Amino acid sequence: xxxxxxxxxxxxxxxSVAMRRRNTRVGVLFALPFLIGFLTLQVYPLIASFYxxxxxxxxxxxxxxxxxxxxxxxxxxxLFWTSLQDTFFMVVIGIPIQLVLAxxxxxxxxxxxxxxxxxxxxxxxPTVTPIVxxxxxxxxxxxxxxxxxxxxxxxxxxxxGPGWFATAAxxxxxxxxxxxxxxxxxxxxxxxxLQGVPEQLYEAARIDGANGWQRALRVTLPLISPATFFLLIxxxxxxxxxxxxxxxxxxxGGGPQNxxxxxxxxxxxxxxxxxxxxxxxxxxxxxxxxIVFLTLLxxxxxxxxxxxEG
Amino acid sequence: MVALPLSRRTVIKSLGSASLSFTVASxxxxxxxxxxxxxxxxxxxxxxxxxxxxxxxxxxxxxxQYNAQHPDQEVIPRWGIPATRGLLAAAGGQPPxxxxxxxxxxxxxxxxxxxxxxxxxxxxxxxxxxNRFVQSQIVHAIFQGQLYALPLGMGAxxxxxxxxxxxxxxxxxxxxxxxxxxxxxxxxxxxxxxxYSRIGFLPFSGFAGNGxxxxxxxxxxxxxxxxxxxxxxxxxxxxxxxxxxxxxxxYQHYGATSVDEFTAGFGSQAQDxxxxxxxxxxxxxxxxxxxxHNFKPNLDYDVAPIPYDEQHPEFKNSTQxxxxxxxxxxxxxxxxxxxxxxxxxxxxxxxxxxARAVNNMPAVKSYLTNKxxxxxxxxxxxxxxxxxxxxxxPQWPATPVTSLLANTLQTGVDAATHGSETAPAALAHxxxxxxxxxxxxxxxxxxx
Numbered sequence: 001x002x003x004x005x006x007x008x009x010x011x012x013x014x015x016s017v018a019m020r021r022r023n024t025r026v027g028v029l030f031a032l033p034f035l036i037g038f039l040t041l042q043v044y045p046l047i048a049s050f051y052x053x054x055x056x057x058x059x060x061x062x063x064x065x066x067x068x069x070x071x072x073x074x075x076x077x078x079l080f081w082t083s084l085q086d087t088f089f090m091v092v093i094g095i096p097i098q099l100v101l102a103x104x105x106x107x108x109x110x111x112x113x114x115x116x117x118x119x120x121x122x123x124x125x126p127t128v129t130p131i132v133x134x135x136x137x138x139x140x141x142x143x144x145x146x147x148x149x150x151x152x153x154x155x156x157x158x159x160x161g162p163g164w165f166a167t168a169a170x171x172x173x174x175x176x177x178x179x180x181x182x183x184x185x186x187x188x189x190x191x192x193x194l195q196g197v198p199e200q201l202y203e204a205a206r207i208d209g210a211n212g213w214q215r216a217l218r219v220t221l222p223l224i225s226p227a228t229f230f231l232l233i234x235x236x237x238x239x240x241x242x243x244x245x246x247x248x249x250x251x252x253g254g255g256p257q258n259x260x261x262x263x264x265x266x267x268x269x270x271x272x273x274x275x276x277x278x279x280x281x282x283x284x285x286x287x288x289x290x291i292v293f294l295t296l297l298x299x300x301x302x303x304x305x306x307x308x309e310g
Numbered sequence: 311m312v313a314l315p316l317s318r319r320t321v322i323k324s325l326g327s328a329s330l331s332f333t334v335a336s337x338x339x340x341x342x343x344x345x346x347x348x349x350x351x352x353x354x355x356x357x358x359x360x361x362x363x364x365x366x367x368x369x370x371x372x373x374x375q376y377n378a379q380h381p382d383q384e385v386i387p388r389w390g391i392p393a394t395r396g397l398l399a400a401a402g403g404q405p406p407x408x409x410x411x412x413x414x415x416x417x418x419x420x421x422x423x424x425x426x427x428x429x430x431x432x433x434x435x436x437x438x439x440x441n442r443f444v445q446s447q448i449v450h451a452i453f454q455g456q457l458y459a460l461p462l463g464m465g466a467x468x469x470x471x472x473x474x475x476x477x478x479x480x481x482x483x484x485x486x487x488x489x490x491x492x493x494x495x496x497x498x499x500x501x502x503x504x505x506y507s508r509i510g511f512l513p514f515s516g517f518a519g520n521g522x523x524x525x526x527x528x529x530x531x532x533x534x535x536x537x538x539x540x541x542x543x544x545x546x547x548x549x550x551x552x553x554x555x556x557x558x559x560x561y562q563h564y565g566a567t568s569v570d571e572f573t574a575g576f577g578s579q580a581q582d583x584x585x586x587x588x589x590x591x592x593x594x595x596x597x598x599x600x601x602x603h604n605f606k607p608n609l610d611y612d613v614a615p616i617p618y619d620e621q622h623p624e625f626k627n628s629t630q631x632x633x634x635x636x637x638x639x640x641x642x643x644x645x646x647x648x649x650x651x652x653x654x655x656x657x658x659x660x661x662x663x664x665a666r667a668v669n670n671m672p673a674v675k676s677y678l679t680n681k682x683x684x685x686x687x688x689x690x691x692x693x694x695x696x697x698x699x700x701x702x703x704p705q706w707p708a709t710p711v712t713s714l715l716a717n718t719l720q721t722g723v724d725a726a727t728h729g730s731e732t733a734p735a736a737l738a739h740x741x742x743x744x745x746x747x748x749x750x751x752x753x754x755x756x757x758x
Contacts, residue, residue, distance in 0.1 A: 056754055059401040060423040064754060073746070078739070079721070145505075145575020160505050166574030167567050168728070253519070253717065256570055257724045272394050274714050274747075275419060 368667030422710030461673030464633030521720030
């Protein structure tokens with residue numbers, strides 16, 4: 001009995017300073033592999049790239065300080081503006097289409113019908129396909145001459161199908177169509193949000209005489225707005241950095257008349273094709289600023305349209 | 311069971327003395343003090359980016375031959391290494407002794423960035439005769455008076471034409487001039503509501519891109535992209551403008567967007583547009599002969615000289631060459647052995663083995679008549695002969711910013727042929743981009 005009482009007393013005694021220090025030391029030691037990796041592989045390159053953005057640097061020789069010349073040159077570089085234009089097209093046109101479609105599909109998949117789990121799996125499945133495989137698949141599907149989509153187009157509409165990735169006018173719409181293949185992630189988030197909307201709110205709205213459209217507008221949309229907010233931010237950040245699919249579709253180039261020269265592709269070309277690491281670093285920092293600015297803007301706008309229950 | 315009369319202390323002592331003896335023996339062996347002759351074989355690596363088995367085998371075979379003939383050396387081939395990785399290895403101070411680079415951009419960019427060892431001292435010391443090579447491949451490799459590479463193999467372009475379709479259309483011979491090519495193409499092109507099903511000839515088909523092809527057309531119209539004398543770009547020169555206007559008219563005649571849609575249906579291997587009859591004649595490299603062997607063995611075709619501009623008959627029998635080069639990255643531990651290897655690769659069976667594996671041609675002139683090569687195919691033999699007698703130019707000038715040139719020209723050519731920019735504006739813009747980048751590269755070179 002006496003032993004049990006003593007051990008209880010020890011357990012409830014305040015942890016000594018030495019013990020706390022030792023715990024901290026052990027904690028830091030456990031975190032050290034991550035900290036070393038984070039500092040050397042993330043923080044240092046980040047700071048170094050900021051310095052390089054003010055230099056002319058080709059990897060082989062020591063960088064030459066040229067002040068803000070890289071930034072000044074960017075402003076006069078038409079391809080920089082082309083790449084920004086191409087990227088913003090995807091943000092402004094592509095993201096709304098993706099989110100609206102993901103929401104509509106989530107609405108459909110929220111219904112209680114037999115085999116719904118199978119349908120959900122089918123919609124989600126493409127998101128686990130490797131990007132190289134899906135890009136090559138879509139290159140074939142959207143081939144203007146022997147692609148099955150244009151085959152159906154020609155036979156149904158009796159007119160020549162779009163040029164898709166082969167023409168400047170259709171290249172970005174084709175990228176958006178290809179992006180719709182991967183709406184599974186957004187759909188899952190919307191679906192989870194939809195399932196969290198309390199049924200009694202719909203009942204109350206119905207009693208008040210709200211029709212289906214009004215219930216969707218006044219009940220569903222406000223209550224899933226945190227999910228929409230999250231998806232909007234992550235989609236904007238991802239789309240501003242679009243690279244792999246465009247690189248594969250355009251074989252590392254900019255596509256027809258640079259219609260697929262997205263910002264990250266042009267950044268890559270400058271860094272690794274032309275060895276203009278300083279210029280590419282300046283591009284990376286501008287992209288970082290744009291992403292921060294847009295994220296803050298969305299956060300600020302969120303105060304007006306995002307509803308957090310409670 | 312019988313217990314062994316060994317105490318724990320005895321076992322530890324025995325193990326200790328055994329490991330001590332082993333360590334001492336190892337040290338003595340490594341210092342060459344054991345009385346046996348030391349194996350002083352120098353090992354060095356050769357990196358290349360090829361990853362298809364016939365080339366890997368050919369390179370490995372060549373390396374084995376080299377090693378057999380040089381018992382004091384061992385060259386170890388490493389395959390599938392892209393230029394970017396080689397670049398990072400060189401920047402990190404751990405380059406291989408020898409690397410394969412392509413002259414179209416990377417070679418002069420690496421040379422100007424100080425990543426490559428100049429070869430003039432070796433050429434001078436060994437009285438190495440550079441006249442043994444097809445000169446365009448040496449021009450590729452010289453940057454600011456310094457030789458940076460020896461050729462490994464080369465490619466060139468000629469006009470391929472489908473003899474069966476020519477006969478069906480009543481065409482007796484391939485076009486001599488570009489203007490004839492345009493007329494013939496119009497005669498045999500086919501279009502329906504679904505778009506073109508056949509176009510006689512497309513000037514840029516067969517090239518890696520419109521930018522790569524423009525240099526050839528500029529040359530055929532009497533222009534050039536770079537002045538070696540003034541060390542300046544001459545993209546907006548009047549002759550280049552004539553070339554671009556001709557190309558612009560050509561593509562606008564067919565509709566540049568319609569051509570884009572048509573060319574998007576081009577495949578490779580058996581779906582190659584020339585094999586599939588979608589193009590009736592095209593400018594392409596000698597690799598197409600090997601592709602035809604593999605994927606369309608019954609194709610009735612032949613090769614002919616590239617058509618010239620009727621105003622410039624002096625450019626009859628012209629072509630441009632490209633290829634692979636062997637370089638010695640700076641910072642390698644074994645530059646002398648590297649030089650020995652890259653000169654050896656120009657001798658014996660090596661050029662023939664490599665040409666057969668890579669489907670290109672040797673850059674050493676004496677091999678252009680090699681029977682093992684000329685007997686492969688009459689069309690391939692025609693290429694070899696063309697290199698001996700034709701008007702041969704390097705595809706790209708050796709400048710510090712050549713890697714940027716193809717994309718810049720492509721942007722300009724695309725804009726002009728699609729009508730989004732006038733031809734003079736497109737060339738002026740390309741000129742300004744290249745001048746700006748050249749000025750920056752020269753700023754770097756002026757630094758100590």
